[in-house]
Amino acid sequence: MHKSALYALQRTLPIMAGFFPLGIAWGILMAEAGYGWLWTGLTSVTVFAGSLQFLMLTFFAGGVPVVTMIVMALLLNSRHITYGLSFIESFRRYGPWKYFLIYSLSDENYSLLCAFRPQPGTDERTVNVLSSALVVLYWVAFTSLGAALGRLITLDTTGLDFALTALFVVILLDQMRGAPTLLPAGIAAFSAILCLLIFGPAGFILPSLVITVAALLVLRPRLARATAEAGE
């Protein structure tokens, strides 16, 4: 147990380092939107999905229809559907902890689970459950701290909301690197510009996503082949 806990702490340290500035930044933005540390922390526990939580700031600002919110939330996190596929067998050995691992299956915890290598004197289940729990704890703690600090900060934070744009640009570049085809990004950008011209900034997102998903389904034979060839 002792060795497992140390190992879990050690392997989650890089994630802690990454969550610190991002969690603080999101917390400050929540404070600016008028939410306290408790509300911010509870949102982190309930949603526990970093990029969606940044996107939610634009929902809190008001004016986004509920249907649009649901579609955006589902599509933003659609990658999570594929995460569970790798663990359908192995999570059976975790008893009730299985539900905790599914709840906390974020990008970071997925990568930790995939990267698990047995260490002498450690128990795989203890290490994985503790690692996931630590990652949740870091995120909740840092976002709450950010919201508490945000109330005290008198700095001019105009423009800090660009962190959302920068986050999405960085994720997009990472996804494009080594991708078998860049067509999905091209279709999405084209569809977004088209819908912005037709519907304007307030109502473009839903039609744009619908057109993009439809185009990807129509092009499935071609794109699935490209993906499969790259995977061989």
Added chain:
Amino acid sequence: MATPAGYPVLIVLLCAACTQMERALPFLIYGRRPVPSVVRYLGEILPMAVMATLVMYCLREVTFGSAAGYAPQLIAVAVTAGLHLWRRNTLLSIFGGTACYMALVQGWPGG
């Protein structure tokens, strides 16, 4: 600011439900039938398309009437992308790009 009431709670619950449903989906339908191949396909192909759409969503208020309407955003996106292609350090790219944007909007003439 008004005390958070019903609307923010609805947003949090909706976003939590959507996320948890997707994380649990493979476990829920396994055993009864295999994950439909179209779901698997969308799970693989959608992320890049959605992320490109979200970048456009963040830039939706850009206007081309005056330089203040587009220059800060486009310069900061270029800085973010440039930093990321150069160093591949997520935090450096996000904070470099955001600092650049903050400097531009806070110091922009007449901005």
